[in-house]
Amino acid sequence: MTVRRGFTTTGWAATxxxxxxxxxxxxxxxxxxxxxxxxxxxxxxxxxTTTTVESALEQAEQVDRLVARGEDxxxxxxxPVAVKDNLCTRGIPTTCSSRMLDxxxxxxxxxxxxxxxxxxxxxxxxxxxxxxxxxxxxETSVYGVTHNPYNLERVxxxxxxxxxxxxxxxxxxxxxxxxxxxxxxxxxxLCGVVGMKPTYGTVSRFGLIAFASxxxxxxxxxxxxxxxxxxYSVIAGYDSMDSTSLKVSFDGHSRFLxxxxxxxxxxxxxxxxxxxxxxxxxxxAVAVAGRTTGTVQVGSRxxxxxxxxxxxxxxxxxxxxxxxxxxxxIAPDVHRRVMEAAEALAxxxxxxDEVSIPELSYALPAYYLIxxxxxxxxxxxxxxxxxxxxxxxEDVVSMxxxxxxxxxxxxxxxxxxxxxxxxxxxxxxxxYGQAQRVRxxxxxxxxxxxNDFDVLIGATAPTTAFGxxxxxxxxxxxxxxxxCTIPSNLAGHPSISVPYGTxxxxxxxxxxxxxxxxxxxxxxxxxxxxxxxxxxxxxxxxYHDGSLYYKNAYLQEADR
Amino acid sequence: xxxDTESSGRISRDEVAHVARLARLKIDEDELDTxxxxxxxxxxxxxxxxxxxxxxxxxxxxxxxxINVAREDTPSSxxxxxxxxxxxxxxxxxxxxVPRIMEDSP
Numbered sequence: 001m002t003v004r005r006g007f008t009t010t011g012w013a014a015t016x017x018x019x020x021x022x023x024x025x026x027x028x029x030x031x032x033x034x035x036x037x038x039x040x041x042x043x044x045x046x047x048x049t050t051t052t053v054e055s056a057l058e059q060a061e062q063v064d065r066l067v068a069r070g071e072d073x074x075x076x077x078x079x080p081v082a083v084k085d086n087l088c089t090r091g092i093p094t095t096c097s098s099r100m101l102d103x104x105x106x107x108x109x110x111x112x113x114x115x116x117x118x119x120x121x122x123x124x125x126x127x128x129x130x131x132x133x134x135x136x137x138x139e140t141s142v143y144g145v146t147h148n149p150y151n152l153e154r155v156x157x158x159x160x161x162x163x164x165x166x167x168x169x170x171x172x173x174x175x176x177x178x179x180x181x182x183x184x185x186x187x188x189x190l191c192g193v194v195g196m197k198p199t200y201g202t203v204s205r206f207g208l209i210a211f212a213s214x215x216x217x218x219x220x221x222x223x224x225x226x227x228x229x230x231x232y233s234v235i236a237g238y239d240s241m242d243s244t245s246l247k248v249s250f251d252g253h254s255r256f257l258x259x260x261x262x263x264x265x266x267x268x269x270x271x272x273x274x275x276x277x278x279x280x281x282x283x284x285a286v287a288v289a290g291r292t293t294g295t296v297q298v299g300s301r302x303x304x305x306x307x308x309x310x311x312x313x314x315x316x317x318x319x320x321x322x323x324x325x326x327x328x329x330i331a332p333d334v335h336r337r338v339m340e341a342a343e344a345l346a347x348x349x350x351x352x353d354e355v356s357i358p359e360l361s362y363a364l365p366a367y368y369l370i371x372x373x374x375x376x377x378x379x380x381x382x383x384x385x386x387x388x389x390x391x392x393x394e395d396v397v398s399m400x401x402x403x404x405x406x407x408x409x410x411x412x413x414x415x416x417x418x419x420x421x422x423x424x425x426x427x428x429x430x431x432y433g434q435a436q437r438v439r440x441x442x443x444x445x446x447x448x449x450x451n452d453f454d455v456l457i458g459a460t461a462p463t464t465a466f467g468x469x470x471x472x473x474x475x476x477x478x479x480x481x482x483x484c485t486i487p488s489n490l491a492g493h494p495s496i497s498v499p500y501g502t503x504x505x506x507x508x509x510x511x512x513x514x515x516x517x518x519x520x521x522x523x524x525x526x527x528x529x530x531x532x533x534x535x536x537x538x539x540x541x542x543y544h545d546g547s548l549y550y551k552n553a554y555l556q557e558a559d560r
Numbered sequence: 561x562x563x564d565t566e567s568s569g570r571i572s573r574d575e576v577a578h579v580a581r582l583a584r585l586k587i588d589e590d591e592l593d594t595x596x597x598x599x600x601x602x603x604x605x606x607x608x609x610x611x612x613x614x615x616x617x618x619x620x621x622x623x624x625x626x627i628n629v630a631r632e633d634t635p636s637s638x639x640x641x642x643x644x645x646x647x648x649x650x651x652x653x654x655x656x657x658v659p660r661i662m663e664d665s666p
Contacts, residue, residue, distance in 0.1 A: 104647055105647060106647075107639050107640070107643040107644050107646075107647070108639055200623045200624060201623075201624045201626075214621065214622045214623060240631050240632075243626065243629040244622070244624060244626060244629075246624065359612075362608065362609060362612055364605075365605055365606045365607070365608040365609050366606075366609050368602060368605070368606045369606050369609065376583060380583075383584070384649060385648075385649070385656055385658055386648055386656055387647050387648060387649075388647075388649075389649070390649035390650065392659070393659070394659070395659055395660060395661065396658050396659045396660070396661045397584070399658075399659050400584045401584045401585065401586045402586065404583075404584050404585050404586075405585050405586040405587070408585070410591075413580075413585055413587075413595075414595065414598060414599065414602075416583045416585065417576065417579045417580055417583055417585065417595065417599060418599055418602060418603070420579045420582050420583045421571060421575070421579045421599070421603075422606075424579065424582070430610065431603075431606065431607075431609075433619060434609045434610060434612075434614060435606075435609050436619030436620055436621060437612075437614035437617040437618070437619045437620075438609045438612055438614060439619070439620040440614075440617050440618060440619060440620040441612060441614060441617060443620060443623075475598050475601070475602060476598075476601050476602055476605055479602070479605075490623075491623060492623025492624060517623075
């Protein structure tokens with residue numbers, strides 16, 4: 001494993017887990033230090049909306065007990081993690097940062113949350129977000145804005161801004177977010193951490209509070225590509241509770257995950273997985289065993305995609321396309337970093353060329369019809385009857401209207417109305433129907449590009465972190481923040497943001513690596529290469545050095 | 561950006577009020593003006609999709625063409641009723657309670 005000194009230390013979570021597993025440090029001590037970091041930094045950053053001190057220490061002690069008995073608690077042994085507040089945690093508030101769900105405690109946990117626990121992770125708390133994940137700045141939260149650890153006057157990005165800020169500031173080693181149009185990758189870019197949106201269907205959505213179901217996907221944040229690959233290995237895998245879940249496995253060396261295709265139709269246009277089905281087939285699915293309702297049990301998962309073989313794979317001969325259309329809409333200082341990243345890959349033997357996909361310019365307008373349409377349907381469930389807020393009124397219909405008007409913020413209302421309109425009689429075909437056809441056109445354009453390229457690269461966000469309040473008054477300007485990330489959601493493809501130096505203002509820039517469906521291995525290989533050659537990124541101003549204790553220990557370990 | 565051929569906004573104030581009613585949202589008069597302006601701007605932008613020739617293109621409703629997804633019909637214990645009802649706004653006799661849905665009978 002290549003070791004880099006400095007902030008983006010390769011192998012951070014895996015090494016810390018190994019130290020805990022070997023008894024060099026206790027999980028309780030590690031978690032205590034991270035909880036101290038939250039006490040110290042969260043008042044300034046507002047990244048966590050709920051901390052779970054008691055249950056975190058209990059989980060950590062359980063890990064220590066397993067270690068003492070000589071058992072392996074799992075790949076995330078004792079690793080402190082943060083979870084976005086739209087992922088259900090049984091008995092722990094899950095609010096979507098909305099007045100509608102303020103104080104709501106779900107009666108079950110999301111599959112990904114159970115997977116983290118089964119892997120030995122310690123959940124420190126729930127992170128702030130744009131209300132119902134609708135936003136790009138974490139400014140629409142009912143609990144107030146989250147601040148960027150690099151500059152408190154700037155936004156952390158969104159909607160998973162709390163998770164990004166928590167990892168960047170050293171309040172958590174790994175965090176989960178959700179990405180519907182860029183809500184993991186864009187805040188990762190703005191906060192100088194790694195963030196990944198997986199191939200649609202490889203991570204269970206059971207217990208993820210739905211925004212736009214055909215686009216939503218859960219994914220990890222970390223300080224290194226390896227940390228993200230490790231966390232992805234744990235949360236990925238088949239779940240019978242999610243009807244869109246794929247059976248995937250990894251053979252350890254291919255450029256693609258293997259798919260057990262029993263549920264996949266090979267017919268139909270827009271089949272982004274068709275190419276994969278004709279290739280290797282593996283029947284060994286990452287199965288979920290022993291699930292019972294109530295207390296969900298998921299089998300121990302480990303896709304094993306964070307290995308040296310994947311992360312140190314040479315990029316020699318890999319075909320890399322620089323996305324021209326994404327380059328056209330971004331700031332010059334960000335563009336410069338993308339070109340530097342491309343040159344670095346070319347120096348290492350990758351075959352780098354510019355690629356034009358004109359259809360990409362239609363992704364954002366199509367998204368702002370499809371996502372609100374699905375949201376208007378998904379958010380119909382907040383009716384004041386079964387859970388969440390109820391504002392009493394004289395009859396059931398006026399109670400629902402009073403509840404929804406009081407419980408939702410203005411951005412959520414805007415998108416519900418937009419979606420209701422796009423789906424309404426007379427406009428359905430012109431707006432929603434046409435957007436769905438454009439989605440097909442976009443997917444086919446991607447597939448044509450992937451005939452010539454293994455991965456595509458571009459900026460993650462058009463600019464570095466923008467100012468608090470700068471865009472919140474103009475919805476359309478805010479929506480443009482996601483112009484680089486939305487295409488991957490519409491196609492269901494994986495994509496990752498890796499820090500690559502800073503912009504003119506000294507704030508982090510992220511470079512995005514896009515891959516075709518199930519192309520996580522080749523995506524991680526290229527991302528890990530970029531991480532190794534990237535200019536060193538200094539830790540943010542607000543950064544808890546308690547975690548440096550472990551980093552130093554790790555570097556000494558590596559020097560031996 | 562494509563120009564709107566209509567002289568006024570893409571969505572009218574009355575249409576916004578209608579859509580809000582459909583979505584069970586109470587919007588006051590001041591908000592109605594703001595939302596009409598904002599939704600018109602977003603719809604103007606989104607209407608760019610009309611410029612693409614999609615004749616004969618099959619719409620994508622979902623990125624993965626899954627078919628006939630069904631679980632094994634295995635009995636298991638459901639989530640505890642008390643735990644579900646615990647967070648409900650109003651309950652009675654082990655059920656969700658709603659405000660009245662019809663007038664008193666004469």
